[in-house]
Structure formats: C-alpha cells, structure tokens
Amino acid sequence: MRIGFDNDRYIELQAAHIRNRIDQFGGKLYLEFGGKLFDDFHASRVLPGFQPDTKLRMLESLADEAEIVLAINANDIERNKIRGDLGITYDEDLLRLVDAFTGRGFYVGSIVITQYRNQPDADRFRERLTTLGLKSYLHYPIAGYPYDIERIVSDEGYGANDYIETTRPLVVVTAPGPGSGKMATCLSQLYNDHERGITAGYAKFETFPIWNLPLDHPVNIAYEAATIDLDDVNAIDPFHLEAYGVSTVNYNRDIEIFPVLKAMLEKILGQSPYQSPTDMGVNMAGNAIVDDGAVREAANREVVRRYFKAAESARRTGAPSDEAAKIELLMKKARIDANLMPARAAALARAEDTKRSAGAIELRDGRVITGKTSELLGAAASVLLNAMKAQAGIADETSVISNRALEPICRLRDDVLGHDTPQLRPLEMLIALSSSSTDNPEARAAIEHLQELSGCDAHFSSILPEEDEQLLRTLGINASCEARFSTQRYYQE
Structure with a gap:
C-alpha cells in the first residue's frame, strides 16, 4: 500500500x-x-x-x-x-x-x-x-x-x-x-x-x-x-x-x-x-509519480483484476468474448499471471477446505484474512466481517453480532421479502453489526475500522451477486472473483 x-x-x-x-x-x-x-x-x-x-x-x-x-x-x-x-x-x-x-x-x-x-x-x-x-x-x-x-x-x-x-x-x-x-x-x-x-x-x-x-x-x-x-x-x-x-x-x-x-x-x-x-x-x-515501484505494482494488480472482470462478464452473459484472452496476452507482456495477488490463493484454498464458496482480503499491512460461506453468512459478508475484526484486534472466535439484532433482519428477509438463500448479504450483516454496536463495544470497534478496508484487494472463489459486488465497490474494496457460479441454477443474481 x-x-x-x-x-x-x-x-x-x-x-x-x-x-x-x-x-x-x-x-x-x-x-x-x-x-x-x-x-x-x-x-x-x-x-x-x-x-x-x-x-x-x-x-x-x-x-x-x-x-x-x-x-x-x-x-x-x-x-x-x-x-x-x-x-x-x-x-x-x-x-x-x-x-x-x-x-x-x-x-x-x-x-x-x-x-x-x-x-x-x-x-x-x-x-x-x-x-x-x-x-x-x-x-x-x-x-x-x-x-x-x-x-x-x-x-x-x-x-x-x-x-x-x-x-x-x-x-x-x-x-x-x-x-x-x-x-x-x-x-x-x-x-x-x-x-x-x-x-x-x-x-x-x-x-x-x-x-x-x-x-x-x-x-x-x-x-x-x-x-x-x-x-x-x-x-x-x-x-x-x-x-x-x-x-x-x-x-x-x-x-x-x-x-x-x-x-x-x-x-x-x-x-x-x-x-x-x-x-x-x-x-x-x-x-x-514519486515511487515508480509502487506504481508498477499497483498497475500490475489492476491488469489482473481486469482479466478476472472480463472472464466474469463472459460467464455471466454467456456471450462469446475474447476480452479475457486479450488481457492474458497483456499479462504475459507484463510478465505477471492470475496468481499475482495473495488473496486469490487464500480464497481458493479456503474454498477447497470447506467445499463451499469462500473469499479472502489482503489488508494494508499484508495480512490475508479469509471467510467462508456458513449457515449465517455468505462468503462476501464473512470476509468483510472477519477483516473488520482483524483490523480492530478482535479474536476470530468472538461473536460481535447479537441474536437480538439478527432476529428482525432474518424475519424480514425470509418471511416478508421471501429470500431463498439463508445467508446474510454484506449489507444485511453491516446493519446487524450496527444494531449490535449500541450494546457491544467490540461491534462498535469493528465498525470504526471499516473504512480501513478501502483500497484493499479481495478475491472470491465464485461469482458474487451484483448487489454484493456493488457494496464492496462502494466501500472501496477492489474485488475480483473466479469465473464460475456457486450454484448450478439457471438464474443467477
């Protein structure tokens, strides 16, 4: 950074x-x-x-x-x-x-x-x-x-x-x-x-x-x-x-x-x-430009992100596209490959271990924090929450979201809005965390460190819903993903 x-x-x-x-x-x-x-x-x-x-x-x-x-x-x-x-x-x-x-x-x-x-x-x-x-x-x-x-x-x-x-x-x-x-x-x-x-x-x-x-x-x-x-x-x-x-x-x-x-x-x-x-x-x-080395590293990462984005777009639309192949040639020109960012290897390893969608984010200090799909959280929400806890110095096993905050959110999304995926999205997780922060100082500390994730690189083992991609983009997180879906359904969000 x-x-x-x-x-x-x-x-x-x-x-x-x-x-x-x-x-x-x-x-x-x-x-x-x-x-x-x-x-x-x-x-x-x-x-x-x-x-x-x-x-x-x-x-x-x-x-x-x-x-x-x-x-x-x-x-x-x-x-x-x-x-x-x-x-x-x-x-x-x-x-x-x-x-x-x-x-x-x-x-x-x-x-x-x-x-x-x-x-x-x-x-x-x-x-x-x-x-x-x-x-x-x-x-x-x-x-x-x-x-x-x-x-x-x-x-x-x-x-x-x-x-x-x-x-x-x-x-x-x-x-x-x-x-x-x-x-x-x-x-x-x-x-x-x-x-x-x-x-x-x-x-x-x-x-x-x-x-x-x-x-x-x-x-x-x-x-x-x-x-x-x-x-x-x-x-x-x-x-x-x-x-x-x-x-x-x-x-x-x-x-x-x-x-x-x-x-x-x-x-x-x-x-x-x-x-x-x-x-x-x-x-x-x-x-x-005052540090050419820093600029070169940042630009190389951008080329790799563009490669993943082009591959994702082709997978989403089903339309034949040679854009990813063209960017692969640019990557060869720059002498880099798709494994340039540490978050990718960590996300794929976590997905292999859990047999579910997973992700990882590289913090500003170089630490790589992972997250997996669980009964409560989707991969993006999990990575985001774990990264906030890591930045705040909160132990990974510490729960920072209260059941009292979760209950009305889950009831609304399941019973009223009829969502067919039980895991919380990143926005829903942040709302629950914010509600918990009124009584829980650790939840409050996690939220206070959210802005520190801006500019960090994240990678996911499967394509994220567009809603989740948009939220990560709003937070300033540079997210990329593998060009595959997490489910075999015909309709993908």
Whole structure:
C-alpha cells in the first residue's frame, strides 16, 4: 500500500499547464476532458496516492475561469446505454454529473445532444432538461465525417450545429462516457467562434496512456486492459517522433485521427498549433509519480483484476468474448499471471477446505484474512466481517453480532421479502453489526475500522451477486472473483 503518486504536486502542475494553454490561444480554450472526472477509480488504483476526485479538485483551482459543457450522444440515449461501473444509463449519469459539478461550485453552462436525428427518446430527454431549467443544444451528424474536411468545416457541417453560448475562458467539455462527441463539440465551437471573430483554441485532457512513461510500463498496459472493449492499443506517437525526435506514447485512435484533426484545425485557424497528438494533450500525471515501484505494482494488480472482470462478464452473459484472452496476452507482456495477488490463493484454498464458496482480503499491512460461506453468512459478508475484526484486534472466535439484532433482519428477509438463500448479504450483516454496536463495544470497534478496508484487494472463489459486488465497490474494496457460479441454477443474481 505504498504511495507512488504526489497528488498535490499533480494538481499544481496540471492547473498551471492548463492556464498556459489558455494564454497560448489568446484567452479562450475548449478543453476536451476524457476519462472520469470526479470518480476516477481506475487512476486511483494504478497511481496510488491519486484521489478519485483529483481532477475535479484540480479544476476547482480554475473554477472562476471555467464553465462545464456536458455532451451526450442521442444514440446512447435511445438505446439506454449503461455506465458499467455505476449501473445507470448515460442520461441519468449526465444529470448526476450536473449535480456533482454544481455541488462543488462549478458553473454548468449547457448540455449538448450530439448525433441528433430526431430520436424520440432524445426529444423526451431534452424536454426533461428544459423542465429542469437546463439549457440544451443540438449537434447533428455530418455526411462524410470525419474525412470530408471541406464539408465538415463549412456552414453545412459544423456551421449547421447549434452554437453554444459560452462566457468563460476555460470551457471544459466532458461526458458520461466515450463516444459522446466531446471532440466534435470542441471543434464545432472552435469553427463557430472563428466565424464570429472570437479567438479560441482546443486541447485534450486524457490521463491515459501517460505520454512520458515507456510504452510497456504497467500503467500504460493497465490502460489497454481497461479499454479492451474499445480495442485501444498504445503506440509510439510517430508524428511527435518525426517532428521533435522524441519518443512519446499515445493510443491508436488519436494517432489514426490526427492527420484529419490537423487538417480541420488548419482549415479553421489557418494553421495547426499542433504537430502531433501528444502536442494536444495537457497531461502532467507522469511528472507526479514519486515511487515508480509502487506504481508498477499497483498497475500490475489492476491488469489482473481486469482479466478476472472480463472472464466474469463472459460467464455471466454467456456471450462469446475474447476480452479475457486479450488481457492474458497483456499479462504475459507484463510478465505477471492470475496468481499475482495473495488473496486469490487464500480464497481458493479456503474454498477447497470447506467445499463451499469462500473469499479472502489482503489488508494494508499484508495480512490475508479469509471467510467462508456458513449457515449465517455468505462468503462476501464473512470476509468483510472477519477483516473488520482483524483490523480492530478482535479474536476470530468472538461473536460481535447479537441474536437480538439478527432476529428482525432474518424475519424480514425470509418471511416478508421471501429470500431463498439463508445467508446474510454484506449489507444485511453491516446493519446487524450496527444494531449490535449500541450494546457491544467490540461491534462498535469493528465498525470504526471499516473504512480501513478501502483500497484493499479481495478475491472470491465464485461469482458474487451484483448487489454484493456493488457494496464492496462502494466501500472501496477492489474485488475480483473466479469465473464460475456457486450454484448450478439457471438464474443467477
């Protein structure tokens, strides 16, 4: 659990770099903000010390100069696209983002619905935005995009889009997820500003891959594993190497589209301010790494977690998938395997001994605590309770949950809700433990140590119910599991 990343230094460097880029373009910058802005758990896992809301905290130092434009693809609204880590649709996540930004003191200027073709669900969502008092704009598909530069950079291309009224020097364009049209929104605004005589520029903020780390650095390999479904592949930026003689890392989609983007910028501005996709970036993350060994270890663990997640997803859906196989190749590239984390061996050994589902968690001090399915607790609840007791120094055989706390919970879940599994889920266990803490100081001590499990790695011998996975994720526990179910039933929770 070594810290490998200086969060304060990163915030300082990143904010200064963005201010310099605003000045470079005469006082106005459209900043395409990729990745997750205020809950970037991937970055916090691979860069230990990076906080999930670090990028938002960095922007807070620029809050008086910044406004937020949120983009969402009309096609994603129409097909109810889900954000996998939160389990909510993109349109609901967009509203969540509005609340998150405004709650932190940011000005959310507008929402742009991209790729609009009169989709009925997009129309209903826009009506909802109006009812909520949020300004929205429409951007349309452009024939020949992205290669027909003459058409795109014209009145019938970008010029046909709604012009988003902006008032501040820094316009942060972000979205619920990839494919939302952030870059096109920035370039459309750049074109329409230029037509109105307004000087402005464009830059891109994408944390990964980290351009000044080696191509085969575990942090960059972890990025490939995280975006395996997008077929992103890291590569040396050939344009940067040719222009400056310096080897930097970018990814295939940015490299492939750069000649087109450069031609668009030349058409809009007269000349391109950038000679490479690396030039476009404003990413100082690599300069804030203070312990490369700690970062490498954390990133390798993330690659393994992504492997288990891909295998689990394929098992859950029954759909053929080569994502796990692709990540296996990345693991070989990084010279690691599925047994990297001690919790896996401990969980499998406990399951073999008990012939029931089991799990294990590696605490911050290196201890590995196991738990098994019992008559009272499921595997996840057992591991969680045992880990809390271990952190509090409570003997394993000590009971900390009272029968008085258990009785109403069991009666509710069995007699009223009709659950067909007798074991308590993690949430039910925590409720029972909380109820017990009013009379039992050891139960209270266990709860006081719950937050110390955030950032710990856990592994289970079988697939967890989604409800249990979500709770562990909420607690900040990095959980993975074997790609097999604990029962032979056709329906799995």
